[in-house]
Structures are given as C-alpha cells and as structure tokens.
Amino acid sequence: MSIDLCxxxxxxxxxxxxxxxxxxxxxxxxVIRINDTFHGYLNACPHYDPSARVPLAWSKDKYLNAGGTHIVCSxxxxxxxxxxxxCIRGPCKxxxxxxxxxxxxxxxxxxxxNTSLTGDDNDSNR
Structure with a gap:
C-alpha cells in the first residue's frame, strides 16, 4: 500500500x-526536487545512532542550504x-x-x- 505525499x-x-x-x-x-527528479530520504542524520532518528532540518522544510545545492544537517x-x-563535508563525511x-x-x-521507514535502496526517482 502506498502513501500519498503531495x-x-x-x-x-x-x-x-x-x-x-x-x-x-x-x-x-x-523529498527534494532537482531538475524534475525527486529524491526521497529518511529524515535522520547518519552522524548519530540510526535509532535516534535525529532530524536534519532546522525548521519545517528547511533541508537545503540557501542556494538549494546541498542538504544540510542543522x-x-x-x-x-x-x-x-x-555526505561530502562534516563529521559523517x-x-x-x-x-x-x-x-x-x-x-x-x-x-x-512502502510504509516501512527503514529505507529502500531502489533508485525510483523519475
């Protein structure tokens, strides 16, 4: 069963x-949109224990830097x-x-x- 996002x-x-x-x-x-391709990620920084699921955004929907070029962990x-x-810069490089x-x-x-929040290695971006 799938979940509608937007x-x-x-x-x-x-x-x-x-x-x-x-x-x-x-x-x-x-979910991030880059050149009409959608990339979905679990909202959890890999620098921390995965079970903690420490969120990346510093406020609602603020996952990207000002230029929209990178995801940033707050x-x-x-x-x-x-x-x-x-990760290309930081303690979890x-x-x-x-x-x-x-x-x-x-x-x-x-x-x-899939409603599982364990992630999926499939590259289903379209």
Whole structure:
C-alpha cells in the first residue's frame, strides 16, 4: 500500500518538503526536487545512532542550504549531495542518507510505495 505525499507540482526545483507520515508531529522523510527528479530520504542524520532518528532540518522544510545545492544537517552543518545523499563535508563525511523510494502516479501525485521507514535502496526517482 502506498502513501500519498503531495502533487509533484507542489515542489519547485531545488526545494524540499518533509512529511509526517507517522502522524507524530515530526517529519519522518523528506523529498527534494532537482531538475524534475525527486529524491526521497529518511529524515535522520547518519552522524548519530540510526535509532535516534535525529532530524536534519532546522525548521519545517528547511533541508537545503540557501542556494538549494546541498542538504544540510542543522545539528552539525554536514553537507550532503541531494542526488545521492552522500555526505561530502562534516563529521559523517562518506556516510549516506537512507534513501526512500518515491513514485509518481499517473495523476502527478508523489507516493511512498512502502510504509516501512527503514529505507529502500531502489533508485525510483523519475
């Protein structure tokens, strides 16, 4: 069963949006749009114990730096490539964010095809 996130058109290029799919008041995952490709990640910095799920954003939907070129961890300033989730600067350099599979339905809706928050290695960006 999939979860509807938002319309693809609701995300502008080089923007991100978090989603509270568990209904606990915290965004469990976020999606970034880069050149009409959508990248989904678990909202958890790899610098910390994965079970802690320490969020990246410093406020609602603030996952990217000012230029929209990198994901930034608010906890320690690490920079991640939005296309791969690879940390290129900071204490977790070389680590990667946990990718979440994102699909686009025929009506333009972004969907999470699996409710598991363990991540998915599939590159389902479209």
């Amino acid at each position: 319309k693809a058109d609701d995300l502008d290029d080089r923007t991100a949006r978090g989603f509270d799919i568990l209904g606990n008041g915290r965004d469990a995952l976020f 906890g320690h300033g690490a920079f991640f490539e939005p296309e791969t989730g690879l 070389g680590a990667v964010l946990t990718r979440m599979a994102i699909e686009i339905s025929s009506d333009g809706m972004l969907k999470l095809p």
